[in-house]
Amino acid sequence: MSQYRNLTDDEIRRLEASGCSASSWSDVSVAEEFRTEQLAACRLEGRVRIGRDARIYRSRVCNYDIGEESLVADVSALECRHASSFGNGVAVATMNECGGRTVKIFTALSAQTAYLAALYRHRPQLVAALDRMAEREAERARSEVGRVGRRCRITGCRLLREVNVGDEVQLDGVSLLENGTLCDGARAGIDVKARDFIAAEEARLDNGVIVERCFVGECCRLDKAYSATDALFFASSHCENGEAAAIFAGPFTVSHHRSSLLIAGMFSFFNAGSGTNQSNHLFKSGAVHQAVHLRGCKFASDAYVMSPALEGAFTMVMGHHTHHHDTSDFPFSYLIEKEGRSVLMPGANLASYGTVRDIEKWPTRDHRTRRRDVVNFEPFNPYLTEAMLHAVDTLHTLADGEPDAPFYNYRKTVIRQTALRRGITLYNKAIAAALGAMLERGGAPLEAALEEPGHWLDVAGAYIPRSEVEALCDAVERGELTDPREIDDRFRDFARRYDDQAHRWALSIYARLLGHLPSEEEIAEAVRGGHNAREALREMTDADRARDCSPDKAVGYGLDGGEEERLLDYRAVRGLD
Incomplete structure (x- = not known):
C-alpha cells in the first residue's frame, strides 16, 4: 500500500504553473512516488488524496481519494459535498408503488436477501x-470523503456527486451521478443520469439511461435510454429502450423494446415482447396491486396484463388479460386471449422448442465472476415437478367433475377439454423425465422415501425447500x-447440497406414486423411464424446431432468384445444414 505525504513547496509552485489550484494545498496528500505531471489544469477542494500514478486533468475534485493508476479527466465536478452513504440504505419501493414492499439496498445485496425483504x-x-x-x-459506508478505486477511468463527465467508485470502473460522458456506488468493473456511459442507486460488479449503464432509487445487479445492463424507478435488477438482467417502475427483476429479466413497460411486479428469467404492458389501474385504493410472473414467463408482442395477476412458471402470454387470472398451478402453459377471455392451454409450452432454447441459453449467458446471487439453472427440479404434479391432480379433478364438458372455468381462465387432456399427457411425460433425472443425480438412503416430500420454492433464482427458508428466517429473527x-x-x-436434497425429494414422491418403498430395481427403472421421457419430449421440441425451420418459413428470402436460390438464401441466413 502506498504511503502518503504532503506536497513540497517546489511541487506546489510547479503545479500552479501548470494551471492547478487548491482551496488548501495542505489538505492535499499524494503517494510517495508522486510526480507533478500527474496533475494539470485541475481544481482541488477540501481533502484530496492522490494515489500512485493517478492523474487528474482539467477537472474539479472535492473531498475524494483517487486510487492508484486512475484517471480523472475533463470532469466538471467530482465532489463529495457532505457525509454520504453513497446509495447504501436507499429505500426502493419495489413491486408495490405505495411502498408496501420497500427494500433498503446496499452494495452486498443479493437477490435472495432482497426476495425475503420484499x-x-x-x-x-x-x-x-x-x-x-x-x-x-x-453506516459502514458513510464518509465525508468519496473514493475512486484503482485503475479507474473517469472522462468527459459532468456532475459526479457523492459517488463511490470501485476498482477498474469506467465512466465516460456521464451527465449526472448522485448518491450512488459503482462496484468493481461497473460501467456508465454517455448521458447517463442516476440518483440514489447502486450498480453491482460489472453492471453497465449506457446511452441515456435514467435511473432513480435502483439496484442494478451483477452483470446487469441497462441501455438505450431505458428508464427505471424504484426497481431491483439481479444477475445478468438486460433492459433497453423501455421503462420499469416498482419492479423486482430477478435473474435474466430481459426487455429490449421501446414500447414495453414493466410495472409493479416480479419477474424472473422473463422476456418482454414489444408493446408488453402490465397496468396497475385499479386505483380505488391507490396503486397497490401487483402482478407476479414466475420463472421463465414470456410475453408476446402487445401482451397486456391488468394487475393483480399471477402466471405459472414458463408461461407464454399472448393477448390482453383483464380478469386477474391465477395460473400458478399450471407451469409450461400458454395463456391466450380469445373473444375477450383468458384461455389457458396447460403444459403446451413443454412441446415448444422456444422453451428448450431459453433453458439452454441462460447458463451460457452467465458471465458473472462474483456470483452473489444464487442461480439454479436445472430444468428438472422439485419446484417445477411439484407444480406439475399438482396440475395433473387439478386437471383430473376438473375432468371428473364434468366428464363431458367442452370447457372448464378455473381461476378466471377457460380450459378447453382437448387442452385439458393434452395437458395431462404432457405433464405426465415431464414428471417422469424430472423424477428420473433427480433420481439419477445426488444420493440418499432408500429410507428417505418415507419422509414427507415438503414444499419447494424458487427464491429469486434459487430452488430450495420452504423448510430451509423458514429455518433461515427463524435464525435471522433470533439474532443468530x-x-x-x-x-x-x-x-x-x-x-x-441441492442434488442430494432433490434426490431425497424425488425418492419420497416416487414412493407415494408407487404406494410402497421403492427397490433399487424400481429406482433404476424410473431412471430409464426418465431418459425415455426426456427423449420423447425432445422429439416433440425438435419437431417444433423443424417446423420453424421448414421451407414454408422461407417467405421473403432469395428475392432475386428462383426456388433454388430462395432455399439456399434461407439456409445460409438461418444457419441451417
Whole structure:
C-alpha cells in the first residue's frame, strides 16, 4: 500500500504553473512516488488524496481519494459535498408503488436477501432485522470523503456527486451521478443520469439511461435510454429502450423494446415482447396491486396484463388479460386471449422448442465472476415437478367433475377439454423425465422415501425447500444471523447440497406414486423411464424446431432468384445444414 505525504513547496509552485489550484494545498496528500505531471489544469477542494500514478486533468475534485493508476479527466465536478452513504440504505419501493414492499439496498445485496425483504412482509420481525442489516451497511459506508478505486477511468463527465467508485470502473460522458456506488468493473456511459442507486460488479449503464432509487445487479445492463424507478435488477438482467417502475427483476429479466413497460411486479428469467404492458389501474385504493410472473414467463408482442395477476412458471402470454387470472398451478402453459377471455392451454409450452432454447441459453449467458446471487439453472427440479404434479391432480379433478364438458372455468381462465387432456399427457411425460433425472443425480438412503416430500420454492433464482427458508428466517429473527453475507452463505451452502436434497425429494414422491418403498430395481427403472421421457419430449421440441425451420418459413428470402436460390438464401441466413 502506498504511503502518503504532503506536497513540497517546489511541487506546489510547479503545479500552479501548470494551471492547478487548491482551496488548501495542505489538505492535499499524494503517494510517495508522486510526480507533478500527474496533475494539470485541475481544481482541488477540501481533502484530496492522490494515489500512485493517478492523474487528474482539467477537472474539479472535492473531498475524494483517487486510487492508484486512475484517471480523472475533463470532469466538471467530482465532489463529495457532505457525509454520504453513497446509495447504501436507499429505500426502493419495489413491486408495490405505495411502498408496501420497500427494500433498503446496499452494495452486498443479493437477490435472495432482497426476495425475503420484499416478499416476507408477513414476518415483520424478519423484515425489521433485514432493515437493520441494511442500515448497518449504510453506516459502514458513510464518509465525508468519496473514493475512486484503482485503475479507474473517469472522462468527459459532468456532475459526479457523492459517488463511490470501485476498482477498474469506467465512466465516460456521464451527465449526472448522485448518491450512488459503482462496484468493481461497473460501467456508465454517455448521458447517463442516476440518483440514489447502486450498480453491482460489472453492471453497465449506457446511452441515456435514467435511473432513480435502483439496484442494478451483477452483470446487469441497462441501455438505450431505458428508464427505471424504484426497481431491483439481479444477475445478468438486460433492459433497453423501455421503462420499469416498482419492479423486482430477478435473474435474466430481459426487455429490449421501446414500447414495453414493466410495472409493479416480479419477474424472473422473463422476456418482454414489444408493446408488453402490465397496468396497475385499479386505483380505488391507490396503486397497490401487483402482478407476479414466475420463472421463465414470456410475453408476446402487445401482451397486456391488468394487475393483480399471477402466471405459472414458463408461461407464454399472448393477448390482453383483464380478469386477474391465477395460473400458478399450471407451469409450461400458454395463456391466450380469445373473444375477450383468458384461455389457458396447460403444459403446451413443454412441446415448444422456444422453451428448450431459453433453458439452454441462460447458463451460457452467465458471465458473472462474483456470483452473489444464487442461480439454479436445472430444468428438472422439485419446484417445477411439484407444480406439475399438482396440475395433473387439478386437471383430473376438473375432468371428473364434468366428464363431458367442452370447457372448464378455473381461476378466471377457460380450459378447453382437448387442452385439458393434452395437458395431462404432457405433464405426465415431464414428471417422469424430472423424477428420473433427480433420481439419477445426488444420493440418499432408500429410507428417505418415507419422509414427507415438503414444499419447494424458487427464491429469486434459487430452488430450495420452504423448510430451509423458514429455518433461515427463524435464525435471522433470533439474532443468530446478523450479516447479509451470512444469509447468502446459507443459500450457497444449500446450493452445494441441492442434488442430494432433490434426490431425497424425488425418492419420497416416487414412493407415494408407487404406494410402497421403492427397490433399487424400481429406482433404476424410473431412471430409464426418465431418459425415455426426456427423449420423447425432445422429439416433440425438435419437431417444433423443424417446423420453424421448414421451407414454408422461407417467405421473403432469395428475392432475386428462383426456388433454388430462395432455399439456399434461407439456409445460409438461418444457419441451417
